[in-house]
Amino acid sequence: MTSILKLLEEDARYTAKELAEMTGKSEPEVREIVEKLEKDHVINGYTALIDWDRTDVETVTAFIEVKITPQRDDGFDRIAERIYQYDEVESLYLMSGAFDFAVIVEGKTLKEVSQFVSLKLAPIEGVISTATHFIMKRYKDNHIMFKSETEQEERVLFV
Amino acid sequence: MIDYNAIMNERVRSLKPSGIRKFFDLMADMNDGTAISLGIGEPDFVTPWHIREAGIYSLEQGYTKYTPNAGMKRLREEIAKYLVRRFDLRYDPNGEIFVTVGGSEAIDLCVRALCGPGDEAIIPVPSFVCYGPIVTMSGATPVYIETKAENEFRLTADELRAAITPRTKLVVLPFPNNPTGGIMERADLEAIAEVLRGTQIMILSDEIYSELSYGVHHTSPANIPELYERTLVVNGFSKAYAMTGWRMGYVCGPKELLGQMVKIHQYGIMSAPTTSQYAAIEALKNGDEDIEKMRESYDFRRRLMLSRLRDAGLECFEPKGAFYMFPCIKSTGLSSDEFCTRFLQEYKVAVIPGTAFGDGGEGFVRMCYAASVRDIEEAMDRLAEFVRKVKNERESN
Structure with a gap:
């Protein structure tokens, strides 16, 4: 297995x-x-790792730190559900440390992403604050390096 | 005018260039990107980053001077610990282990220290291309034993017994074997021990593929108590850690012999590259998991290629070591050389004729499965087509 x-x-x-x-x-x-x-949801889906920067499709991805007030009985899960239902949310993680959720959000433009944060994410009940970091370049994702292969120029041949 | 041919050392002139070269020259001509090479015998992984980083860090620290001839003490100590941990082999880092420029230098030193004119060295073939020429250079005579597919390319006691003469100085045991993927298990080695009992014959055990054994744990001749005193173990970092370009190897064996061998190393090499030695320490300290990961990946591809070879209608014994398949191509009616030339020219896949690895290799070809899964599959699809075509040609004739 x-x-x-x-x-x-x-x-x-x-x-x-x-x-x-x-x-x-x-x-x-x-x-x-x-x-x-x-x-059993061990495998939850299959997807391609796409470097959109190499296409003419414009995308913007942001990493957003979210601080929240956990809710009685439900803890973080209830608020997480409210956040991850949005199509714009690519990934959502519960974190230890200085903030609670790490939310990866995708949009077509900077404006679209910031509007999502200010109009949809920040107003959710229990969300105390957000800090948005835009991703400038993706070097590696899911163990895959987003670059062209580099080959050593000359190699020995008889082994 | 100097007649360069006349002044050349006769032993050097008698060496034949490697038979593999031709195929890569052919391949270089087909520079259209559709050719697939299953020819090069080298890991397809880059050296794990933490190992590369240790090399880089050593340079940053300015560790750029010679090391002791035998290699850094810390490295020899780590090698000693590694050999106990992984193969239950015990050697004293002071005197029974020294660090060489790749396994190749270690092989060269063993042969040069032991063999001279009048001596014979027994070499099972098919095997890696270097043993014969190195023996020839020492002035000794290589004596080849052709291992057999029906014995899974093991060296049998009877074959060895028949090859031994009063001049025999050395027996090379190149297992796990390049190109056949054959291995020697404990019982095989015990049978060898019986043949050598009471003789002064030494064993050069080239164990560079020892970490790449599948389904069985590698056994060294030095694991057989009776053989320990007559065995020189050659190993290195190239295959286990994907470190071919770092040129890091080592040899272990009796103090008395290594003490002599280190003199040749001292005068010819001085010491193995310092940067590589620092990287090698890191590999030994924190690289066991890398070995497992790479071995598992090779094992997946080993099963895949074996299955596809058999689907294509070629007979192939299941190799238990290294990263090569050595299928029999006699059913096609072609010689190894014809098979490889046509396969490359008509289907653009480079594989190596078995004859490049000694006489016993006729009727076989070597395919390296340290290639990507997609390349292996594409190459095997082309192989199936090629084999079909060749068999049809035979029938219509």
Whole structure:
């Protein structure tokens, strides 16, 4: 199971046949394992890692620190739910330390993102303050480096 | 005018250039980006960052001077600890271990320290290309034993016994093996021990692929109590830590021998690169997890390539070590050289003819699976097509 997860984390496009070959399991076995992992929400989805900066699509991403007052009985979860329902929110983490939530927000323009913060995020009940940091450049995401491969120029040939 | 040919050392002139080169020259000509190389025998990982950083940091600190001839004491101590931890091998860092410029230099030193004119060195083939030429350079005679696919390319006791003469000085044990992926297990080594009992023959055990064993733990001849005193263990950082370019290796063995060998190293090399030694210390201290991670990744690709090779209709024994497949291509009716040349020219995939690794390699080709999964799959698809085409040609003739 762990080896299948590791392989899918490396490349989600591996087919059941490929996974079976690489782990020494049968294809039906692999299918069953992956289905169970999906059902148990161990695997929560599959996505491509896109460097939008290399396209003509304009996007802006911001990292927002949010401080909140936890609510009686629900703690942080209730407010988290209210935040992550927005399509603009790419990721949401509960943090230890100086602030409570780290919210990654995507938008088309700076203005769109700041409006989201001031009109939607900040007014949520329980939110005490926000600090918005715009992401200038993405170097690495999910273990993948966003750059072109560099190859050493000359290499030995007979080994 | 100087006649360079006439002044050249006869032993040097007699060496043949490596047979692999030709394929890379062919490949360089097809510079259109669609060619896939399964030819180079080198990890496809970059050295883990913490190891590179240790090298960089040592430069920042200004550690740019020679080290002791045998290598830094701290490095030798870490090697000693590593060998106990991972292979249950015990060597004294003061005198029984010294650091070389890659495993290659260590091999060269072992041969040069032991062999001279009139001696014979036994070399199982197919194997890495360097042993024969190094033996020839020492003035000794290489004696080749062809290991067999039906024995999973192990060296058997009978084969060894038949090759030993009163002149035999050294037996090379290149396992896990490049190019076959064959290994020697404890029982195989115990059988070898019996053959060597009572002789003065030494073993040069090239264990550079020792960390890349799949499903079995690597056993060194030095793990066999009876063989310990007659074994020189050569190992290094290239394959285990993806550090080929750092040129870091070492040799372990009896003090008396290493004390002599270090003289050659002292006069020819002085000391292994200092930056690399600092990086190597970091690798040994904090790199066990890197080894596991890379081995697991090679293992995935090993299974994938084996499965695809068999789908393509080629016979291949399951290699238990290193990162090579050594399929038999006799069913295609082509020689190894024809197979590789045509596969490269018609399907743009570079693999190496088994004959590049010694006579026993005819009828086989080496494919390295330290390549990306997508490249392996594409290459294997092309292989299946190529094999089909060649077999059809045979039938219509």
